[in-house]
Amino acid sequence: MQRVIDVSLVLLLVYLMLALSSDRRTLLMIRGIIFLLLASIISNRIGLSLLNFVLDKLLVGAAVAMAVILQPELRRFLERLGRGDLLSLLHPMQSRPAEVESDSAIDEIVDAVKELSQNRTGALMIVETGEPIDEHNFSVLGVRLNAVLSKELLQTIFQTTTLLHDGAVLMREDRVIAAGVILPISDRAASREIGTRHRAAMGITERVSSCFCIVVSEETGSIAIAENGGLDRPVTSARLREVLETKLAAYRPVNLGRTVSRFGWLWEKISLKTLVTRKSTPRK
Structure with a gap:
């Protein structure tokens, strides 16, 4: 019995680490x-x-x-433990962000990218699809905005006359979290046709699996999507909308560390609240 308890506690710790992790390198x-x-x-x-x-x-x-190396994950774990938020540790679904108001956000992103592409204005956008990206994955965080997402804001940021146009924009749900974000460049061998923005998009998606990037080339105006270190180009606006709808409509985590949340229905049945409030049925 003691051995069973010991193994169960170890498995619980591994589960919590996976649930709090969004970085593919951490999972590896x-x-x-x-x-x-x-x-x-x-x-x-x-x-x-x-x-x-x-x-x-x-x-x-x-x-x-x-x-x-796992300081961010351990810090989040200890913060939740210190707040006494034990239920969220055992119930990943409760700690997930709320589902985004995806329709309006998708429209704003697609409209902005279409106009940037037509005008051949270079752009790099990071779209979160799960756990917020840890700041340590960025070379420079940039300028915090926390502004409502709109096509006018995105177009303004990437105008060459602004100070933030060279960096990336970080988007979370229907908010623009930061602009002028400097990303790590991918070391993966790539075509000479690929510019710095494309390599930066590949670099951040190599490090973090809970996001993808949208890139607009300032030379050709072509649209590209980077995910898991790979690059899909050129992409039409219709294809971009399809990708956004797939990834943002449900706002589902896509990496191993968050797949444990798929068993949320099980935690609903055994949650502490259910166990406390459930009344025992008298035997007949």
Whole structure:
């Protein structure tokens, strides 16, 4: 019984880490540590003492590195724990942002991108599709706006006469969170036709899977969509609308760390509130 409780608590901690993580590199690191742990257990069972010794030391180093690298996730976890918000830790659906008013936001984005494309005005937009992007994934956060999303605002920001036109715009739900955001450039080999904006879009989507980027080329006016480090171009405005509707209408997380929220129906049945308020039925 004690062993069952021990394993259950470890699985609960892993679940919470996955639920709070939106970075693909974080998920790969967790997967790597789990692989090392399994390899260590197997080597111990079959008597490979030297290999088991090496793996144990690697696990200690990996645990220390994980505590340093996963500071944002640990900080969010401790903040919720300190607030006593235990239900949101066990119930990912409650901690998700509300579904966006997608129709108006999609119209504003598509109209802005169409006009920017027709005028051959370069643009780079980051659209969040899940957990908010941690600021550490940006080279420079830029200028905070937290303004209502509109095509006029987007067109104004990317005019070459403004100070913010060279950076990216960060959009969350129906808000423009920041402008002039400087993104990390992708190291992936790409065509010479791809400019800095396209490489920056690939760079941020390589790091964070809970977003995609819209890029407008200032040379050709073509529209591109970057997701998971890949680039889809050229894209029509109709295709852009289709992508936005798919990703924003339901506002569903798309990475491994957030897929646990698909089991929200299960948590509804076993939530603390349900257990407390449910009355026992008397036996006949």
